[in-house]
Amino acid sequence: MSHVIVVGAGQAGASLVARLRAKGFDGRITLIGEEPFPPYQRPPLSKAYLLGEMERERLYLRPESYYAENDIDLRLGAPVTEIDADAQTVTVAGETLGYDDLVFATGSEPRRLPAAIGGDLDGVLLVRGLRDVDAMGPRFARGARVLIVGGGYIGLEAAAVAAKRGLSVTLVEMAERILQRVAAPETSAYFRALHTAHGVDIREGVGLDHLTGTDGAVTGAVLTDGSSLELDFVLVGVGILPHTALAQAAGVTIENGIKTDAHGRTSVANIWAAGDCASFPWRGQQLRLESVGNAIDQAECVADNILGAECAYDAKPWFWSDQYDVKLQIAGLSTGYDRIVVREGDGDTVSHWYFSGETLLAIDAMNDPRSYMVGKRLIEAGKSPSPEAVRDTSTDLKALLKA
Template sequence: MRHVIVVGAGQAGASCVARLRTKGFDGKITLIGEEPFPPYQRPPLSKAYLLGEMDRDRLYLRPESYYAEQDITLRLGAAVTGVDPEARTLTVGDDVLPYDDLVLTTGSTPRHLPASIGGDLDGVMVVRGLHDVDAMAPRFAQGARVLIVGGGYIGLEAAAVAAKLGLNVTLVEMADRILQRVAAPETSDFFRNIHTQHGVDLREGVGLDHLTGAEGRVTGAVLSDGSTVEVDFVLVGVGITPNTTLAEAAGLRMENGIATDAHGRTSDPHIWAAGDCASFPWKGQQLRLESVGNAIDQAECVADNIMEADQPYAAKPWFWSDQYDVKLQIAGLNTGYDRIVVRQGADDVVSHWYFAGDQLLAIDAMNDPRAYMVGKRLIEMGKSPDPDAVCDPETDLKALLKA
């Protein structure tokens, strides 16, 4: 009987095994995860779950009973220590498991601060898994002082939660502006204003020099401009690193993560990869997307191709971020943009449209789901609207789809 093993029980791994069964795969399926929990959603961890608005059971993508009902072997709290591509086996504890197809959905790991600047002090934390959030939740007490290092979406979302809970929040971003790597200055300006209104001490162009502590616990920070901040704890949001150790040891090709072809297959014909850990061909490069949407779509494409669909992965990038009462929805990739068109609605309703010449590349929509949906469809259709029509508040957005 054919055996598919999926290593990594996150969003991508869960999507892959579910898709295999939905598509009629009748062989053995094993899903292996290092955490002791069944696959769960990560985005609500640092928002609804941390705020106490979502119970742990609601985080789970499916009830644990689902896997037994679908005859999917779920091995949790288990670390894969090696893969032998020639023998087509992998090692988990004392067990050596044979596979016909192996799918690596090993995800990513947050970057930590080095110990040399105090990164090993108690109270210096990252946001990634359930254990992380459970450990930090008691520290989110009203009046507590938190330093957030990193002004990307992870850092800004953490700042929003902390501010809503009444903490004193300082956020430092060493780049000239928040969101500099991922968004236009107009989007940075929007979120800077929102955070400032909520009392966040937001410092751009300022990095962390080192942390200070007493009795092994963090108590303060010295910043790159020489200023100091007293803190009770520190949250680090300075990006992630794809988990490629297992793939590298197996001799797979690496390029911006685990390199796959257009079908999700790695350099070994019996090993596939999807999600945060994997890159795929896109406009002459190996692109790696860090998003729930990509994890689902790429993993389902891999499952289809294990079932011999011979279907290339067509990425449809979309992302989102929730901060205070603002829902940001992003469609497309803004790489190479040279013009921003702003469509302003009432209050905090606004969308920023990214163009390269006359070509629409991407959209950031703040509290504007209609603009997001139209922009997303236009990008997927390969259509570019007249920029002047976009910014005209009298333009019916849906009409852009028919133009």
């Protein structure tokens, strides 16, 4: 009987095993996760769950009973210790399992602050897993002083939760502006104004020099501009790295993550990869996407290919972020843009359209689901409306799809 082992019980791993069963695969499936929880959603961790608006069980992608009912051997709290690609075996919790196909869905891990600047002090926290958020929850008490290091989406989402809970929030971003790596200056300005209006002290072009502590616990920070802060805790959101150590040890080629071909195959026979950890060919580059949509779509494509479909993965990038009462929806990838077109809507509705010349690359839509859906469909269809038509609020958005 054929045996598929999936290492990593996150969104990609869970989507892959469900797809195998839905497509009629009747062999053995083993899903291995390091955490003691069944596969769960990560995006709500730094939003609704941290705010106390979502129960833990609602985070789970499927009821735990689903796996037994579908004859999926779910092994939790069980880190893999060795992979022998020649023998096609995986060692987990002291047991060696043989596989016919192995999938890395190991996700990513957050960058940590160096111990040399106080990164190992108690009260220096990461926003990544369920245990991380459970540990930080009690610290979110009204009036507590928190420093957030990093002005990307994770840092800004945590800042929004902290501000809503009544904490004193300072956010530092070493780059010239928040969201510099992923968004246009117009989108950065929008969210800077939003957070400032909610009392967040945003300091751009300023980094963390070092943390200070007493009895092993963080009590303050010294910033690169020489200023200092008294603190109760620190949240670190300075990006993530693909989890590639197991794949590398198994002899798999690493390039911006676990390198795969268009079908999800790695450089080693019978080994595949999907999700945050995997890079794949896309428009002349080896692209890696960190998003729920990619984790699901790529994992399902790999599952189909394990079953012999030979379908190439066609990425359709989309992302979202919730901050206060603003829902940001993003479609496409903005890399290489040279022009931003702003489309104003009613109230706080606005969208930013990224163009390279006359070609539409991406859209950021703030509380503007109509613009997002139209922009997403245009990008996926390879259509580019005229920038002037986008800016003109009298233009019927749906008409752009028919042009």
